[in-house]
Amino acid sequence: MRFSGFKVVKEALTGHRGWKPLWRDPxxxxxxxxxxxxxxxxxxxxxxxxxxxxxxxxxxxxxxxxxxxxxxxxxxxxxxxNxxxxxxxxxxxxxxxxxxxxxxxxxxNAMVSQRGILNLCHTDAQRDAFRRRGNAMLLAGADAELLDRDGVRAMAPFLNFDNARFPIKGGLLQRRAGTARxxxxxxxxxxxxxxxxxxxxxxxxxxxxxxxxxxxxxxxxxxxxxxxxxxxxxxxxxxxxxxxxxxxxxPIESHVLQAFVSEGLKPVIPGVITFGAGHFYVSQSDKGGLVFGGDIDGYNSYAQRGNLPVVEDVAEGGMALMPMIGRARLLRMWGGVMDMSMxxxxxxxxxxxxxxxxxxxxxxxxxxxxxxxxxxxxxxxxxxxxxxxxxxxxxxxxxxxxxxxxxxxxxxxxxx
Amino acid sequence: MLIPHPLLGPRDAQEFTYLGDAALLNRPDPASGTAAFCDYVYLRDNPAGTHRELWYHEYGDRSWLLVTRDTLSHEILDVRLAREVKTGGTA
Incomplete structure (x- = not known):
């Protein structure tokens, strides 16, 4: 069975009786x-x-x-x-x-969407490090752009640019990055x-x-x-x-990492945005939910669930980066076990x-x-x-x- | 998560920093060679279940604790002061 636009139309006209399981169960x-x-x-x-x-x-x-x-x-x-x-x-x-x-x-259709990833920098030293990283990416054949403050503002005007401790100085953008289902x-x-x-x-x-x-x-x-x-x-x-x-x-320890998704919202976040002064990153799914996460819990764990201090830490990172996230309600949070190597x-x-x-x-x-x-x-x-x-x-x-x-x-x- | 400190009673795990497997207490003899140190520094048992591990009470009395914890349920089974644990044993 091959997927195509023609197949979708044919099935729509014949009562969707031709779809088969995607794989066998041998x-x-x-x-x-x-x-x-x-x-x-x-x-x-x-x-x-x-x-x-x-x-x-x-x-x-x-x-x-x-x-x-x-x-x-x-x-x-x-x-x-990157x-x-x-x-x-x-x-x-x-x-x-x-x-x-x-x-x-x-x-x-794995819904690969090259909507870009923007890593924010908050100090001059961090901008220098991003310039170096961007050059390393270019040398390996990847794409990288260093944005100044105005460039970031044009992409994501809702960010907290004038946070007293972590003002946004710019960002490293990889346009070919993105998300996939x-x-x-x-x-x-x-x-x-x-x-x-x-x-x-x-x-x-x-x-x-x-x-x-x-x-x-x-x-x-x-x-x-x-x-x-x-x-x-x-x-x-x-x-x-x-x-x-x-x-x-x-040379591996198992640790738990948590992730979060909000209720569905109208399109607001253009790609993936990462906070450079804490561990927080966020994107928006095609269904509208804000998908975000932060650090691992920090101690060996095989439990596929995390603890609340990291939830608080992630929420603080989100509020520091984009205060409007405080108005979104959390829909789900979950954990997965990582192989953290040495x-x-x-x-x-x-x-x-x-x-x-x-x-x-x-x-x-x-x-x-x-x-x-x-x-x-x-x-x-x-x-x-x-x-x-x-x-x-x-x-x-x-x-x-x-x-x-x-x-x-x-x-x-x-x-x- | 609360860690029952042997001297201070139950303390919030947020007051501690985590180092890792308590096998780190058993530093090899300096003459035992590179392979032994590579094992010591990099390799871990990483068990699913009972795990003996080192926590440092950084925002407290600054003692090192040897905590026995279940990595599947986060249940803490035993806590003692690391300085009172004999090294070189079965840690």
């Missing part, structure tokens, strides 16, 4: 060439690229719950490539380029992977790895043992729990177990990376070599001293 086979653990955005994108880009077959995605029920359905839907460091920026720009073509490639991304990749023969097995929790002589042979699951040639784990948030079953300790950057690498590959440590930036993470992880699984844009995301970079620490805070995951 029974597990006894053996697959490649098993992906985790049916979130990254796992599904990996399966799609394995089948569509790297010509692999006999692939399964194992998901313990329902498809897209983890962080792919819990994030604040922002896509961007990083600084050479280990990061080319990867995220590669991801941004894949976002620009993924809807056509998947034949699925997060569930749609999972569904689009799942459907496209399924159409290429990937078995998506939901309610199939991995309970152990079968490892013989240092080589992975398969996985124990809640639906029985499944043999595998290679196993790729993409379960960010639960990486500690899953890799422990393979006897591995990771340098704030992800890990995409083979492990000490032959045939076992790891994708995780995305901190709170995993959503924007979904297409490139899938592409690069598929590249690694299919060819055995890291993709050129993900070559820095090695597991042993901590021991070698080649950390990719955008914030420069060291091995303190709750500060990244």
């Amino acid at each position: 029974a597990p086979q006894t053996h697959y060439d490649i098993i992906i653990v985790g049916g979130g955005g990254h796992g599904l994108a990996t399966a799609y690229h394995l089948a569509a880009t790297f010509g692999q077959a006999r692939i399964a995605v194992l998901e313990k719950g329902w498809l897209g029920g983890g962080n792919i359905g819990r994030n604040t839907t922002i896509i961007r490539s 990083y600084l460091l050479p280990g990061n920026e080319p990867f995220y720009e590669f991801s941004m380029k894949l976002w620009e073509s993924m809807e056509q490639a998947l034949n699925f 997060h569930d749609g991304v999972a569904w689009g990749y799942a459907r496209a992977a399924d159409q290429r023969g990937v078995d998506i097995l939901q309610n199939c929790e991995v309970t152990g790895f079968r490892i013989e002589n240092g080589t992975v042979k398969g996985v124990e699951t809640s639906r029985g043992y499944i043999g595998a040639g290679k196993v790729g784990v993409a379960v960010a948030g639960s990486s500690g729990r899953v890799m422990q079953m393979a006897g591995m300790r990771l 340098d704030g950057s992800p890990i995409l690498d083979r492990t000490d177990v032959d045939g076992l590959f790891f994708n995780g440590g995305w901190c709170y930036g995993g959503f924007k990376a979904t297409p490139a993470s899938g592409y690069c992880f598929a590249h690694l699984l299919a060819t055995g070599r890291p993709h050129e844009t993900a070559a820095a995301y090695r597991l042993d970079r901590f021991a070698r001293g080649h950390v990719i620490d955008e914030k420069g805070v060291g091995a303190q995951p709750n500060l990244h």
Whole structure:
């Protein structure tokens, strides 16, 4: 079934009886060439690229719950490539380029909307840092513009420009950044992977790895043992729990991040806006809700819910940035569990177990990376070599001293 | 979240800053080599469930506490002063 304008009109005229489920619900086979653990955005994108880009077959995605029920359905839907460091920026720009073509490639409307992201600066030093960051982005082939105060005012006149402590001095704008419908991304990749023969097995929790002589042979699951040639784990948030079953300790702590959405409002926020003096960012969904968030709660947590002090902190950030947000009523708030890595950057690498590959440590930036993470992880699984844009995301970079620490805070995951 | 301080009674977690796994108390011997220090600095058990961790009472009496907390429910199971905990043990 291919989606098109013609199909929509045809179904409208024939009582909508021709729509089919987007993917099959197959029974597990006894053996697959490649098993992906985790049916979130990254796992599904990996399966799609394995089948569509790297010509692999006999692939399964194992998901313990329902498809897209983890962080792919819990994030604040922002896509961007405004990083600084050479280990990061080319990867995220590669991801941004894949976002620009993924809807056509998947034949699925993921509502990718390049409405721009504006990072505000509040001091001269911060403007200098943004100029440097913008130049780094341009060098990696991304787009960046430095706006002065009037430029910001023209875009977002409702901001509090003359806050006594944090006056707005300007901003770094990436026009190609924006938002995408997060569930749609999972569904689009799942459907496209399924159409290429990937078995998506939901309610199939991995309970152990079968490892013989240092080589992975398969996985124990809640639906029985499944043999595998290679196993790729993409379960960010639960990486500690899953890799422990393979006897591995990771440079990762799990932390909870909260997000919020207001009642639906008329269009008011042009793109994504981030506060530079506190941790607060906001965008507006196509349904009208203001989607915003802030810092992680700050202590190890596997609970998919947060505590109130961070709610207060986020609300204070919102009020300092755009006082009119005080008139909006909060509709929902929720939490998701993050893999907070020791340098704030992800890990995409083979492990000490032959045939076992790891994708995780995305901190709170995993959503924007979904297409490139899938592409690069598929590249690694299919060819055995890291993709050129993900070559820095090695597991042993901590021991070698080649950390990719955008914030420069060291091995303190709750500060990244 | 309230943390039952052994000397001061229940205190708001907002008064504390968080460091991380209490395994950080067990700094390796300086002669034990790079690999041991890499493990110590970067690798974590990161359990889902009971977790022994270090909290600093920054806006209080500035003591370090060793808190045993459930990372699934945020329930606090035990709190003691870090200075009274023997290092090098099972932390």
